[in-house]
Structures are given as C-alpha cells and as structure tokens.
Amino acid sequence: MTNISQTNPVLDVKNLAVTLTIYGRPVPVVTNVSFQVRAGEAVALVGESGCGKTMTARAIIGLPPDGARVGGSIQLEGRELTTLSKKDRRKLGGSRIGFIFQEPMTSLHPTLTVGAQLCDTLRTHLDLGRKEARDRAAQLLDRVGIPRATAMLDSYIHQLSGGMRQRVMIALAVSCKPALIIADEPTTALDVTIQAQVLDLLKEMRSELGLAMLYITHDLEVVSDFCDRAVVMYAGDIVEEGPVASILTAPHHHYTRGLIGAIPAHDEDRKRLTLIKGQVPPLGAWPAGCRFAPRCPRADEVCLKHPALEPFEESAVRCWHPVELKKKETSTLG
Amino acid sequence: MGKYIRRRLLHALPTIFIPLVLVFFLLRLAPGDPAVQILGDNATPEQIAALRTQLGLDQPLPIQFLLWLKGLFTLQLGDSLFFHKPVLELIPAYAAVTLQLTFFALVIAMVIGLSAGIAASLLRGKILDRGIIGVMVFSISLPEFWLALVLIFVFAVTLRWFPVAGYVSFDEGVWASLATLVLPALAIGVRQAALLTRMTRSAMLDVLDEPYVTTARAQGLPEATVIGRYTLRTAAVPVVTVIGLSVSYLLSGAVAIELIFSLPGMGKLLVDAVSRRDYPVVEGSVLTIAVTLVVVNLIVDLVYAWLDPRIRLK
Ligand SMILES: Nc1ncnc2c1ncn2[C@@H]1O[C@H](COP(=O)(O)OP(=O)(O)O)[C@@H](O)[C@H]1O
Numbered sequence: 001m002t003n004i005s006q007t008n009p010v011l012d013v014k015n016l017a018v019t020l021t022i023y024g025r026p027v028p029v030v031t032n033v034s035f036q037v038r039a040g041e042a043v044a045l046v047g048e049s050g051c052g053k054t055m056t057a058r059a060i061i062g063l064p065p066d067g068a069r070v071g072g073s074i075q076l077e078g079r080e081l082t083t084l085s086k087k088d089r090r091k092l093g094g095s096r097i098g099f100i101f102q103e104p105m106t107s108l109h110p111t112l113t114v115g116a117q118l119c120d121t122l123r124t125h126l127d128l129g130r131k132e133a134r135d136r137a138a139q140l141l142d143r144v145g146i147p148r149a150t151a152m153l154d155s156y157i158h159q160l161s162g163g164m165r166q167r168v169m170i171a172l173a174v175s176c177k178p179a180l181i182i183a184d185e186p187t188t189a190l191d192v193t194i195q196a197q198v199l200d201l202l203k204e205m206r207s208e209l210g211l212a213m214l215y216i217t218h219d220l221e222v223v224s225d226f227c228d229r230a231v232v233m234y235a236g237d238i239v240e241e242g243p244v245a246s247i248l249t250a251p252h253h254h255y256t257r258g259l260i261g262a263i264p265a266h267d268e269d270r271k272r273l274t275l276i277k278g279q280v281p282p283l284g285a286w287p288a289g290c291r292f293a294p295r296c297p298r299a300d301e302v303c304l305k306h307p308a309l310e311p312f313e314e315s316a317v318r319c320w321h322p323v324e325l326k327k328k329e330t331s332t333l334g
Numbered sequence: 335m336g337k338y339i340r341r342r343l344l345h346a347l348p349t350i351f352i353p354l355v356l357v358f359f360l361l362r363l364a365p366g367d368p369a370v371q372i373l374g375d376n377a378t379p380e381q382i383a384a385l386r387t388q389l390g391l392d393q394p395l396p397i398q399f400l401l402w403l404k405g406l407f408t409l410q411l412g413d414s415l416f417f418h419k420p421v422l423e424l425i426p427a428y429a430a431v432t433l434q435l436t437f438f439a440l441v442i443a444m445v446i447g448l449s450a451g452i453a454a455s456l457l458r459g460k461i462l463d464r465g466i467i468g469v470m471v472f473s474i475s476l477p478e479f480w481l482a483l484v485l486i487f488v489f490a491v492t493l494r495w496f497p498v499a500g501y502v503s504f505d506e507g508v509w510a511s512l513a514t515l516v517l518p519a520l521a522i523g524v525r526q527a528a529l530l531t532r533m534t535r536s537a538m539l540d541v542l543d544e545p546y547v548t549t550a551r552a553q554g555l556p557e558a559t560v561i562g563r564y565t566l567r568t569a570a571v572p573v574v575t576v577i578g579l580s581v582s583y584l585l586s587g588a589v590a591i592e593l594i595f596s597l598p599g600m601g602k603l604l605v606d607a608v609s610r611r612d613y614p615v616v617e618g619s620v621l622t623i624a625v626t627l628v629v630v631n632l633i634v635d636l637v638y639a640w641l642d643p644r645i646r647l648k
C-alpha cells in the first residue's frame with residue numbers, strides 16, 4: 001500500500017457538506033466529510049441505508065438533488081471542481097468520472113437502444129464518427145461479457161436480464177476510460193449468484209484500466225478482498241476510516257463494530273457481536289453530540305459532545321472511547 | 335407492426351358503426367317527414383305518398399335498415415334529398431373547411447401547449463412557471479362560445495383585424511382565407527392549448543425525476559441532449575395521447591363553432607341536413623366524422639408505437 005499512498009490522489013474530498021432545504025428549513029445531510037482515493041486504489045464507503053452515502057457521491061459528481069447546498073472542496077486529479085462552471089463540470093462526467101448506479105433498470109433509458117446510449121457518451125467525449133462509435137460500443141459490450149455484442153447494440157434495456165443490465169451500466173461508465181469510478185451499491189439489486197459475477201467484472205475493469213474506485217456498499221465483507229481502505233459513514237459523518245483488513249478484524253468505532261457484527265457470523269468470536277439496536281436518526285433529528293450515542297453501548301456523558309475524527313492506531317476514529325485493538329474485548333454489547 | 339395496425343383497425347370498427355346505427359334510428363324515429371320537408375306545406379297527400387315510395391320510406395323499418403346497411407358496405411350513400419347530388423360529391427367541400435379549421439386550431443394548441451409546457455417544466459417553481467400555470471388554469475375555465483364572442487367583439491368588431499364571420503376559400507387567397515379562420519381556431523384552440531400545457535409540463539416533470547435522466551447528466555451529455563433526447567422522448571408518450579384527444583375535441587369544437595362564425599363546414603352541413611330531414615347527408619356526415627376520428631386515433635397509436643419500443647415489440 002505504500003506505493004499507492006505516495007501518489008497524488010485522484011479524488012480529494014475536503015470538508016464536504018450537503019444541506020437540503022426541507023419545508024424551508026436547512027437540514028444537514030452530509031457534514032465534514034473528507035477522504036481521498038488514489039490512483040489504482042479502491043475505497044469502500046460503508047454505512048447503513050440513509051447515512052448519506054449516495055448524497056456524498058452525488059455531491060462529488062455535481063448532481064445533488066434540487067435545492068441542495070454543497071460546501072467544502074472536491075478535487076479531481078488536482079482540479080478543484082466546486083469552482084468550475086456548470087458546463088465544464090458536466091464534461092468531466094463520463095470522461096473522467098464514471099458512475100455506476102444501483103438500479104440499472106431505471107438508470108438506463110427505457111426507449112433508447114443500448115447502442116444509442118453508449119454512442120451518445122462516446123461521441124460526446126471522444127472525436128468519433130457514427131460507425132466508429134458503434135464499433136467501439138460493440139467492443140465495450142463484448143468486453144463486459146455480453147454475448148453477441150453487435151446484435152445487442154440494438155436491444156432495449158427491458159429485454160436484458162438484471163446482470164446484463166448492470167454490465168451495460170458498467171460498459172457505459174468505463175466507456176471513455178475515466179480516472180475514477182464511483183459505484184453506488186452496484187450489486188444490491190441483483191441475485192446473489194449474479195452479484196459475484198458483476199463484482200468480478202468490476203475487479204477486472206479496475207486492474208485493466210488502472211481505475212481509482214469509490215465503492216459504496218452497506219456490506220463491507222463482500223468487498224473486503226477488493227477494496228484497500230474503508231470509510232465508514234454514520235448519519236452524515238465519517239466515523240471511522242482505515243485499511244479494510246483492520247476495520248474488518250478490529251473495528252475501533254462502536255458503530256463499525258455493530259455493522260461488522262450485522263454481517264452473518266462465520267466464527268465464534270463474531271457471534272458475540274449483535275446487530276445494532278435502533279435506527280439511524282432521521283434527518284434534522286441528529287443528536288448534538290456523538291450521533292451514534294443513542295444506539296451506543298459505551299455511551300456516557302462525555303459523548304454529549306461531538307467527537308472529532310482522530311488518528312487511532314492504523315485508522316482514524318470519531319469516538320471518545322474507541323475500542324482498542326490490543327485489548328481483548330470483554331465488555332458486553334447490547 | 336402490420337399485425338398491430340390490423341388489430342387497431344379491427345378495434346375501430348365499432349367506433350364507426352355504432353354512431354351510424356344510432357343516427358339511422360334516431361332520424362327515423364324522430365318526428366318529421368322528409369317528403370313533407372321537400373315538397374313543402376302545399377303538397378297533396380298523393381304527392382307525398384309518391385315521394386315516400388320513391389325514397390323507400392314506405393318500407394318497414396327493418397327493411398329500410400337492411401337496405402341502408404347494404405348501401406353502407408358498398409359505399410352507396412345515396413343522393414341528398416335537398417341538393418339532389420350524390421352525398422359523396424357534396425361532402426368534400428364542407429369537410430375541407432372543417433379540416434382546415436381543426437388543423438389550424440391544432441397547430442395553435444400544439445405550438446403554445448408544447449412550448450409553454452416544456453418551458454414551465456424546465457423553470458419549475460420559478461416566476462415564469464407560475465405565470466404559465468396561472469394563464470393555463472384561467473384558459474381551461476373559458477367556455478368556447480363565450481371566448482368566441484369575446485374574440486369577435488375585440489378583434490373583429492372593435493379592432494377590425496379579422497372578419498366578423500364568413501369564409502374565403504383557399505383559392506381566393508391564402509391570407510384572406512387564413513384570416514377568416516384565425517378567430518374560430520383561437521376560440522377552440524386556446525382551451526386545448528391550456529390542457530396540452532398542463533399535460534406536457536407534468537409529463538416533463540415526471541421524466542426529469544427519472545434516474546435515467548440523472549445517468550445522462552452523470553455521463554456528461556450536454557443539457558440540450560439530456561432534455562431533447564433523453565427527456566422529451568419519454569415525456570412525449572402521454573403527451574401524444576392528449577394530442578389525440580385534443581384532435582377529437584377540436585373536430586367537434588370546430589363543428590359547433592362554425593355556426594357562430596358562419597363557416598360552410600361539416601357543422602353547418604350537418605345542422606342544415608338535420609333540419610331538412612336530409613337523411614343521406616346526415617348519415618354521410620356522421621360517417622365522415624367517425625372515420626376521421628378513427629384515422630386520428632390510428633395515427634396516435636402508430637406514433638405511440640414508434641415512440642415506445644415496449645409497445646412495438648410486444
Ligand atoms: N432528494 C431528497 N430530498 C430529501 N431528502 C433526501 C433526498 N435524497 C435523500 N434524502 C435523505 O438523505 C439521507 C441520506 O440519503 P442517502 O445519501 O441516499 O443515503 P444512503 O445512500 O447512505 O442510503 C436519507 O435520510 C434520505 O432520506
């Protein structure tokens with residue numbers, strides 16, 4: 001990992017904040033989020049549903065919901081995105097950043113052919129003629145494992161299976177050889193057997209194109225052999241960040257511990273960890289101190305103050321009482 | 335595709351047939367005798383009886399119906415009792431006026447409706463959007479006859495920009511002809527323009543929220559492509575349905591508004607024919623209007639299938 005950490009980051013997010021206006025009142029959805037993704041590196045963005053992962057991703061590509069305010073800095077390959085004109089920023093999508101959406105069925109156009117959608121992207125960013133773009137599109141479909149690629153160019157998304165749809169989505173995202181891929185739970189909508197195939201394809205594309213990747217998931221274990229680092233989000237905050245291996249085996253934040261425990265257990269040690277009780281607090285109702293406090297087994301009066309993200313062992317943790325790696329865990333959870 | 339068209343046409347047959355049968359019976363069961371109408375009040379009973387025999391009106395109703403059916407299927411619609419000319423020769427001149435008026439009104443409704451609807455959707459919540467909604471709600475509530483009278487008063491009587499009533503045919507000058515159609519076309523077109531604005535706006539808003547539009551933006555496609563190709567394409571599907579309905583309303587609206595503006599169209603032909611008990615002309619007119627509606631619906635269906643492969647490939 002040392003060689004990776006010395007290269008310049010492809011994506012450098014600093015103090016990202018997203019605020020929505022709900023019933024005329026500003027409501028924070030993402031606060032103070034900072035992380036980097038370096039060339040060739042895959043970073044997992046983990047957290048329960050509703051923690052602000054998708055919002056973070058959409059802020060990065062400049063497509064937050066209507067009426068959202070985005071603060072902080074987002075640099076792509078050393079270029080500040082937040083000060084770019086709308087038009088210049090738009091051009092980076094598809095060319096430098098590829099985005100893989102969760103639901104390929106609704107995220108691909110229902111009445112344009114697969115080929116037309118691929119060609120639109122290719123011809124927007126690359127100087128290609130009609131025929132060249134079509135040939136390139138067929139190559140892409142072939143590359144992502146779609147049989148009879150040339151014939152498939154003329155098919156519509158409703159004619160394909162779920163796995164094939166997501167392959168098309170991946171082809172679209174990598175079509176112009178971007179530097180960064182953001183994949184937002186790309187396998188959540190798929191059957192379990194298909195999930196593994198799509199994940200394998202993403203792995204291949206990543207090493208083949210030397211992509212930096214931000215992989216959003218609520219299940220860290222699935223991507224443990226795929227991602228280098230993990231960023232754990234809870235209620236709009238990053239609560240823990242570090243190498244995937246250490247986060248999986250020795251999480252420091254109580255939320256991360258619960259999250260890992262929520263994965264079906266494989267060994268005796270893990271079984272002791274229970275699911276986290278309660279729910280992510282709704283927007284606008286976050287506790288003023290540690291946002292995890294109402295659900296945390298270790299919470300005390302110190303936790304009424306909002307903790308900062310501090311380096312801890314190999315990671316960074318936002319917790320007043322982080323779980324120590326060396327000490328064998330004895331406290332009772334839940 | 336051929337199968338699709340054939341199926342649609344088969345569905346259309348009742349649409350043509352049922353109104354015709356209704357008209358046949360209504361005319362014959364209603365009081366009033368065409369022979370009396372034609373010969374006038376001074377005719378002797380013998381003259382009337384002779385004419386009734388000649389017209390086949392002395393036959394029992396079921397026989398009349400069978401003969402009428404035979405005529406219908408062989409397109410022998412008979413001669414006008416009043417003009418003494420074949421119905422099929424009589425109708426085209428009147429139909430042309432109504433079709434011109436309908437087409438003109440449709441152009442007005444589509445140009446205003448589509449552009450205002452698209453503009454409003456792209457400026458969702460902004461002042462222009464609210465303004466368009468306001469004008470739209472007001473326009474939908476305007477009765478056509480009332481609007482016609484206001485238009486005549488303002489633009490024909492006071493400003494004298496357009497003739498009060500009457501018709502100039504295309505052959506006598508395109509502009510003069512159009513001038514006679516502007517006010518009637520507006521009278522029936524404004525309401526449809528407003529309805530089309532509403533439909534276009536809401537269809538656009540629905541599609542703009544679709545994830546595939548976000549994908550198009552995330553892929554870096556220019557906004558013109560995102561709107562023109564990715565949004566309009568799907569938003570057009572419900573809008574086309576409304577345009578098809580609009581054409582039906584405009585056709586019937588045209589038939590009615592012709593009377594206010596004294597335009598020699600199908601409306602005038604039909605109303606005159608009914609009061610003269612000119613059965614063949616009434617039936618021919620209804621047949622013409624029904625066939626026109628069927629053709630319009632077929633065109634809508636075809637556009638539909640062209641726009642949405644999910645229908646076409648079924
Ligand atoms: N357009 C929106 N308007 C209002 N609230 C939203 C909108 N999109 C998302 N949210 C809310 O923002 C929070 C974060 O959502 P999201 O980023 O989608 O979470 P995640 O991807 O981690 O599941 C959730 O509470 C969600 O309900």
Ligand code: SF4
Binds near residue numbers: 318
């Ligand atoms: S800061 Fe306190 S409440 Fe929050 S996770 Fe740490 S121990 Fe629990």
Ligand SMILES: [Mg+2]
Binds near residue numbers: 050184
């Ligand atoms: Mg999400």
